[in-house]
């Protein structure tokens with residue numbers, strides 16, 4: 001049996017915000033001696049942890065590139081290009097009909113705040129991935145979340161749109177400054193490794209190699225460590241286009257590999273000159 005004064009009960013709740021008293025039976029009710037403070041004597045007293053939402057974990061759905069997948073629940077064959085719900089294509093998984101995502105709505109990618117918030121508000125979330133043959137990797141097509149979660153996310157985004165715009169603008173300025181600094185440092189590293197490279201050419205090489213979203217060598221993690229191999233590759237690419245007739249040879253109907261090997265000698269010669 002537990003006894004509580006109202007103040008004690010309130011203190012108990014304040015100290016345990018995630019606990020909820022499920023049921024109790026008042027066995028006796030009286031006042032503290034010589035006072036008017038009531039005391040509840042609880043004979044049956046059960047409590048549980050309140051449901052506290054932890055971060056929604058995303059499940060993968062592959063628009064599969066495999067031919068021979070089967071659903072582990074219904075056993076049906078999953079045709080190429082259809083949804084396979086699993087951790088990876090090498091794990092066991094189910095078809096879409098056997099997954100808990102029926103009735104869920106697809107949120108396309110591109111809006112970071114909507115993606116994050118709709119995931120947070122949805123009971124479950126599935127990231128839909130499709131194979132990109134050219135890049136040889138899976139890419140996000142969007143996420144499946146509950147319709148109500150999208151609605152809640154949309155409202156939240158509407159409410160703080162102005163504040164987020166301001167924050168994004170500041171972040172973009174900082175990124176721009178950092179990017180400029182990175183290009184200058186990359187150019188300096190080029191000059192150091194190729195001291196005989198023509199005047200100011202290192203800046204042109206760095207600007208080209210480090211162009212954002214280009215996927216070029218300057219954007220790789222190794223280049224960001226100013227790895228000498230990456231610097232060589234950037235300089236080599238520059239020489240190929242600026243110092244040889246590589247680009248005009250393409251118009252003669254030859255293949256990339258053939259032309260590259262044709263200009264290789266000239267490139268190496270210039271590389272040696274610039275290295276000094």
Ligand SMILES: [Zn+2]
Pocket residue numbers: 071072073074075076094095096097098
């Ligand atoms: Zn199935």
